[in-house]
Amino acid sequence: MFGRAAVVALGRLHEVRLMDGMALFLGLLLGSIGLGFVIYGRRQSKVVPFLCGLGLMGFPYLVDSTLWLVLIGTVLLCIPYFVRT
Template structure:
């Protein structure tokens, strides 16, 4: 289960870097903060299913929130 935790953390952090870069270039604060959160939150998670749920939720924030 530790391998799944590491791989999912790597995937969500990579997506977070993409969101952060996109948010900076487009001046989109929701994408920027979601990217920042996606980069940092895997350090706090100990359960794979919780990590996936939080990650998907953070990835959907820029879609529904306009800052």
């Protein structure tokens, strides 16, 4: 089974889902862009880029599908462009 590993704990077989290479790369890329947004938002005292940056850094830990990483990442990247305060 590609992308999965079996872990035996206390006599039970547990299935653990592993990240594939593309999801790992996208998580690193989006997290790095998010860090840039956080630094920019903090220095310029802008809330929208700061919050989008936190979202970009945090959501790859919760999502393991490559498709959802791309969709959510694109939305979070576009919000500061369209919501200017």
